[in-house]
Amino acid sequence: MYNIGMITIGFPEKEASTYIAEKGKEAFEVFAVDVDQLSNELENKDAIVIFTDNKDSVVTEICQSIIEIKRQSAAYVWVLSKNRDKRKRTIYLQLGADGNIDTDCSAKEIELIVLNALKRRETIHKPIEGKRVVTEEQAGSKEAEKQLFEMNDNNLAVRVGEKEISLTRCEYRLFRLLQSRAGEAFTYEEIYQSIWQQSYNNQKYRIANVIFRIREKLEQHAVNPNYLKTVRSVGYMICE
Incomplete structure:
Protein backbone atom coordinates (compact mmCIF):
# COMPACT_ATOMS: atom_id res chain seq x y z
CA MET A 1 0.00 0.00 0.00
CA ILE A 124 11.96 0.22 -12.95
CA HIS A 125 13.24 -0.67 -9.48
CA LYS A 126 13.56 2.77 -7.95
CA PRO A 127 12.10 2.29 -4.46
CA ILE A 128 10.87 5.33 -2.59
CA GLU A 129 12.62 6.34 0.61
CA GLY A 130 11.51 8.76 3.29
CA LYS A 131 14.64 10.81 2.83
CA ARG A 132 16.58 11.51 -0.35
CA VAL A 133 19.34 8.93 -0.78
CA VAL A 134 22.71 10.61 -1.13
CA THR A 135 25.58 8.59 -2.54
CA GLU A 136 29.13 8.84 -1.25
CA GLU A 137 30.12 10.65 -4.44
CA GLN A 138 27.27 13.16 -4.06
CA ALA A 139 28.03 13.81 -0.44
CA GLY A 140 31.70 14.61 -1.15
CA SER A 141 34.40 14.63 1.46
CA LYS A 142 34.06 16.62 4.67
CA GLU A 143 37.28 18.37 3.84
CA ALA A 144 35.87 19.64 0.54
CA GLU A 145 32.69 20.87 2.20
CA LYS A 146 34.66 23.03 4.60
CA GLN A 147 36.31 24.99 1.80
CA LEU A 148 35.03 28.47 1.01
CA PHE A 149 33.31 29.45 -2.21
CA GLU A 150 35.42 31.35 -4.74
CA MET A 151 33.56 33.64 -7.10
CA ASN A 152 34.72 33.91 -10.73
CA ASP A 153 33.16 37.02 -12.26
CA ASN A 154 34.61 36.37 -15.71
CA ASN A 155 33.12 32.86 -16.00
CA LEU A 156 29.96 33.54 -13.97
CA ALA A 157 30.96 30.53 -11.91
CA VAL A 158 31.57 29.55 -8.31
CA ARG A 159 34.44 27.29 -7.31
CA VAL A 160 34.40 24.94 -4.33
CA GLY A 161 37.67 23.08 -3.96
CA GLU A 162 38.41 21.64 -7.41
CA LYS A 163 34.82 21.99 -8.62
CA GLU A 164 33.76 24.97 -10.77
CA ILE A 165 30.00 25.38 -11.07
CA SER A 166 28.68 27.50 -13.95
CA LEU A 167 25.66 29.69 -13.21
CA THR A 168 23.36 31.92 -15.22
CA ARG A 169 23.83 35.67 -14.79
CA CYS A 170 20.83 35.90 -12.45
CA GLU A 171 21.94 32.88 -10.38
CA TYR A 172 25.46 34.26 -10.12
CA ARG A 173 24.31 37.70 -8.99
CA LEU A 174 22.10 36.18 -6.30
CA PHE A 175 24.83 33.83 -5.12
CA ARG A 176 27.39 36.65 -5.00
CA LEU A 177 24.97 38.81 -3.03
CA LEU A 178 24.45 36.10 -0.38
CA GLN A 179 28.18 35.33 -0.31
CA SER A 180 28.97 38.99 0.40
CA ARG A 181 27.40 38.59 3.83
CA ALA A 182 27.91 34.89 4.58
CA GLY A 183 26.27 33.79 7.80
CA GLU A 184 23.79 36.64 7.74
CA ALA A 185 20.33 36.51 6.19
CA PHE A 186 19.19 38.74 3.36
CA THR A 187 15.50 39.58 3.30
CA TYR A 188 13.33 38.77 0.30
CA GLU A 189 13.02 42.49 -0.40
CA GLU A 190 16.78 43.05 -0.28
CA ILE A 191 17.37 40.16 -2.67
CA TYR A 192 14.65 41.16 -5.11
CA GLN A 193 15.65 44.80 -5.31
CA SER A 194 19.32 43.92 -5.73
CA ILE A 195 18.85 41.26 -8.42
CA TRP A 196 15.94 42.63 -10.44
CA GLN A 197 16.34 46.30 -9.45
CA GLN A 198 12.60 46.74 -9.21
CA SER A 199 10.16 47.46 -6.42
CA TYR A 200 9.38 44.37 -4.38
CA ASN A 201 5.72 43.28 -4.40
CA ASN A 202 5.99 39.97 -2.55
CA GLN A 203 7.44 38.10 -5.57
CA LYS A 204 9.05 35.47 -3.36
CA TYR A 205 8.37 32.79 -5.94
CA ARG A 206 10.86 34.36 -8.39
CA ILE A 207 13.60 34.27 -5.77
CA ALA A 208 12.65 30.73 -4.71
CA ASN A 209 12.89 29.58 -8.32
CA VAL A 210 16.47 30.89 -8.69
CA ILE A 211 17.50 29.42 -5.32
CA PHE A 212 16.10 26.04 -6.36
CA ARG A 213 18.15 26.05 -9.59
CA ILE A 214 21.35 26.98 -7.71
CA ARG A 215 20.79 24.20 -5.17
CA GLU A 216 20.25 21.75 -8.01
CA LYS A 217 23.58 22.72 -9.59
CA LEU A 218 25.41 22.45 -6.26
CA GLU A 219 23.96 18.98 -5.74
CA GLN A 220 24.89 17.91 -9.27
CA HIS A 221 28.52 18.77 -8.46
CA ALA A 222 28.44 16.86 -5.15
CA VAL A 223 28.33 20.06 -3.11
CA ASN A 224 25.98 20.22 -0.13
CA PRO A 225 22.93 22.24 -1.34
CA ASN A 226 22.12 23.14 2.27
CA TYR A 227 24.84 25.79 2.15
CA LEU A 228 21.97 27.92 0.85
CA LYS A 229 19.69 28.11 3.86
CA THR A 230 16.08 29.24 3.91
CA VAL A 231 15.45 31.57 6.84
CA ARG A 232 11.72 31.14 7.36
CA SER A 233 9.66 34.32 6.91
CA VAL A 234 12.85 36.32 6.34
CA GLY A 235 14.78 35.25 3.23
CA TYR A 236 17.98 33.34 2.49
CA MET A 237 21.57 33.11 3.61
CA ILE A 238 24.79 31.24 2.88
CA CYS A 239 26.04 29.30 5.88
CA GLU A 240 29.58 30.05 7.03
Missing part, protein backbone atom coordinates in the same frame (compact mmCIF):
# COMPACT_ATOMS: atom_id res chain seq x y z
CA TYR A 2 1.23 3.50 -0.87
CA ASN A 3 1.26 6.46 1.51
CA ILE A 4 -0.06 9.69 0.00
CA GLY A 5 0.35 13.05 1.72
CA MET A 6 -2.36 15.69 1.26
CA ILE A 7 -1.50 19.38 1.70
CA THR A 8 -4.24 22.02 1.54
CA ILE A 9 -3.27 25.63 0.84
CA GLY A 10 -6.27 27.94 0.44
CA PHE A 11 -8.41 24.86 -0.21
CA PRO A 12 -10.92 23.39 2.27
CA GLU A 13 -9.63 20.05 3.57
CA LYS A 14 -13.14 18.60 3.52
CA GLU A 15 -13.48 19.45 -0.18
CA ALA A 16 -10.01 18.07 -0.94
CA SER A 17 -11.02 14.75 0.62
CA THR A 18 -13.74 14.31 -2.01
CA TYR A 19 -11.04 13.93 -4.67
CA ILE A 20 -9.74 10.75 -3.06
CA ALA A 21 -11.77 7.88 -4.52
CA GLU A 22 -13.03 5.36 -2.00
CA LYS A 23 -11.88 2.51 -4.22
CA GLY A 24 -8.37 3.95 -4.28
CA LYS A 25 -8.04 3.40 -0.57
CA GLU A 26 -7.44 -0.27 -1.31
CA ALA A 27 -4.14 0.80 -2.90
CA PHE A 28 -3.14 3.81 -0.83
CA GLU A 29 -3.64 5.52 2.48
CA VAL A 30 -4.02 9.29 2.68
CA PHE A 31 -2.45 11.44 5.39
CA ALA A 32 -3.01 15.16 6.00
CA VAL A 33 0.39 16.91 5.98
CA ASP A 34 1.07 20.10 7.93
CA VAL A 35 3.10 22.53 5.78
CA ASP A 36 4.80 23.92 8.89
CA GLN A 37 6.01 20.43 9.87
CA LEU A 38 7.22 19.14 6.49
CA SER A 39 10.57 17.93 7.82
CA ASN A 40 8.80 15.60 10.23
CA GLU A 41 5.95 14.49 7.97
CA LEU A 42 7.65 13.51 4.70
CA GLU A 43 9.08 10.25 5.96
CA ASN A 44 7.62 7.21 4.17
CA LYS A 45 5.42 9.33 1.88
CA ASP A 46 5.37 8.02 -1.68
CA ALA A 47 3.63 11.06 -3.12
CA ILE A 48 2.29 14.46 -2.10
CA VAL A 49 -0.75 16.16 -3.60
CA ILE A 50 -1.03 19.91 -2.94
CA PHE A 51 -4.63 21.13 -3.13
CA THR A 52 -4.88 24.89 -3.67
CA ASP A 53 -7.17 27.67 -4.89
CA ASN A 54 -4.02 29.03 -6.61
CA LYS A 55 -4.68 32.64 -5.60
CA ASP A 56 -1.75 35.06 -5.71
CA SER A 57 -1.68 35.22 -1.91
CA VAL A 58 -0.69 31.53 -1.58
CA VAL A 59 1.71 31.08 -4.52
CA THR A 60 4.79 31.72 -2.39
CA GLU A 61 3.71 29.08 0.15
CA ILE A 62 3.10 26.56 -2.64
CA CYS A 63 6.54 27.25 -4.15
CA GLN A 64 8.27 26.91 -0.79
CA SER A 65 6.43 23.65 -0.12
CA ILE A 66 7.47 22.16 -3.47
CA ILE A 67 11.09 23.17 -2.91
CA GLU A 68 11.19 21.68 0.60
CA ILE A 69 9.53 18.44 -0.50
CA LYS A 70 11.95 17.95 -3.40
CA ARG A 71 14.93 18.83 -1.20
CA GLN A 72 14.06 16.42 1.59
CA SER A 73 12.26 13.58 -0.17
CA ALA A 74 12.01 11.52 -3.35
CA ALA A 75 8.20 11.66 -3.25
CA TYR A 76 6.22 12.62 -6.33
CA VAL A 77 4.52 16.02 -6.12
CA TRP A 78 1.33 17.09 -7.89
CA VAL A 79 -0.46 20.43 -7.59
CA LEU A 80 -4.24 20.23 -7.89
CA SER A 81 -5.67 23.72 -8.36
CA LYS A 82 -8.88 25.53 -9.18
CA ASN A 83 -7.16 28.31 -11.11
CA ARG A 84 -5.63 27.44 -14.50
CA ASP A 85 -3.03 30.23 -14.44
CA LYS A 86 -0.43 29.02 -16.99
CA ARG A 87 2.35 31.14 -15.54
CA LYS A 88 1.93 29.71 -12.04
CA ARG A 89 1.61 26.16 -13.35
CA THR A 90 4.87 26.57 -15.27
CA ILE A 91 6.63 27.86 -12.15
CA TYR A 92 5.49 24.82 -10.14
CA LEU A 93 6.95 22.52 -12.79
CA GLN A 94 10.21 24.49 -12.87
CA LEU A 95 10.50 24.05 -9.11
CA GLY A 96 10.18 20.28 -9.45
CA ALA A 97 6.46 19.45 -9.34
CA ASP A 98 5.70 16.33 -11.36
CA GLY A 99 2.48 17.69 -12.78
CA ASN A 100 -0.55 19.96 -12.49
CA ILE A 101 -4.08 18.62 -12.09
CA ASP A 102 -7.34 20.55 -12.56
CA THR A 103 -10.22 20.35 -10.13
CA ASP A 104 -12.52 19.27 -12.95
CA CYS A 105 -10.73 15.90 -12.93
CA SER A 106 -12.70 13.11 -11.31
CA ALA A 107 -11.49 11.33 -8.20
CA LYS A 108 -10.90 8.26 -10.34
CA GLU A 109 -8.66 10.18 -12.78
CA ILE A 110 -6.56 11.54 -9.93
CA GLU A 111 -6.28 8.10 -8.39
CA LEU A 112 -5.00 6.67 -11.68
CA ILE A 113 -2.52 9.51 -12.27
CA VAL A 114 -0.97 8.90 -8.86
CA LEU A 115 -1.06 5.10 -8.90
CA ASN A 116 0.25 4.73 -12.46
CA ALA A 117 3.27 6.89 -11.66
CA LEU A 118 4.03 5.00 -8.44
CA LYS A 119 3.66 1.60 -10.10
CA ARG A 120 5.92 2.68 -12.97
CA ARG A 121 8.63 3.67 -10.51
CA GLU A 122 8.31 0.28 -8.82
CA THR A 123 8.63 -1.46 -12.18
